[in-house]
Amino acid sequence: MKFSSMTLARILAAAMLAIFAAGSADAHQQLPLGDGQVSQQPKQNYVYACRSQFRAGGARHQGDWFHGKSWDPSEKPHVRGKIVWPNAEFSVSEKGPQIELRGNGLPTNQVTGIFPIAADDPAYAFDTNPNAIEAKTLSFSIPLKPMPATEPQCLPMGMIGITLTGVALYSALDDAGRDAAAHEIQDICDGHPQGAGQYHYHSASPCLPGADKNQLVGWALDGYPILGMRDAQGKRLNDADLDACHGRAENVAVDGRQYKYAYRLTREYPYTLGCFHGKIEKATFDAIHRALGPPRRGKPDGHRRRAP
Secondary structure, eight states, rough: OOOOHHHHHHHHHHHHHHHHHHHHHHSSSOOOTTOOOSSOOTTTTEEESSSSSSSSOSSSSOOTTTTTEEEEEGGOOOOOOOOEEEEEEEEEEEEEEEEEEEEEETTTOOOOOOOOOOTTTTGTTTTOOOOOOOOEEEEEEESOOEEEEEEEBOSSSSSSETTTTSOOOEBOOTTSSSSSHHSSOOOTTEEOTTTOEEEEEEETTTTTTTTTTTTTEETTTTTTTOOSSSSSSOOOGGGGGSSTTTTEEEEEEETTTEEEEEOOOOSTTTTSSSSEEEOOOHHHHHHHHHOOOOTTTTTTTTTTOOOO
């Protein structure tokens, strides 16, 4: 039996969502709210941010999924829609001392919601994200053999890594410096676009293969691997198991290469990275900035507020 590329993409996307849902019965519980956990130095459970002042932006209203200093992901609404992207592209290859990552920023074999958020979408009552998802030609390199920095490096607003499905990873912060996963209304895969149209995740997406396993899920821009939430024995890791950059020293083998450090996803804030453990090459940031260009609507990682 033959399927069109669109039909195949829909089948694969539905299968991945079903697999994650089947293994995530414990996902419906309250999580600590990360608001205020921003630092100007490496600190466990915090985001070491390059920015010390933040703009007002992101979601307009706080919903009833907040419970004091915690929030419940199962009570938070999602932007409607399950859009597939048959033209999504992503590849990883070695070239000399570098790993080359190429793609167009669209999720391969995964879905997104409908953006901009429509005025008749219930999510619009909380978040009026006016940005459309756009393909962005990404071509940048990370070190094949990453080196630890003399001291941990701060995280910028915007891209800090990329997943194996080609989706950009951002830090846990929204444009106002709050816990983005808790405040911003995202789609069923916990993703959304920023001002220049780049679709991204702020946390461990339920649509990311391997997110709840001991598997490679992506790369940080310093060249170190990002692994899923469980260790080799199947134990789910949390912040207490990790260092200030949200990683730890461990032996990791990827495509025949050996790494002595890796970042880890967790269900709790800061979800992905807390800082950069390794050295960042300026050319990496330059290539990403050229690809994205200026935001269309004023804020690089936020939403222009629109009247309801």
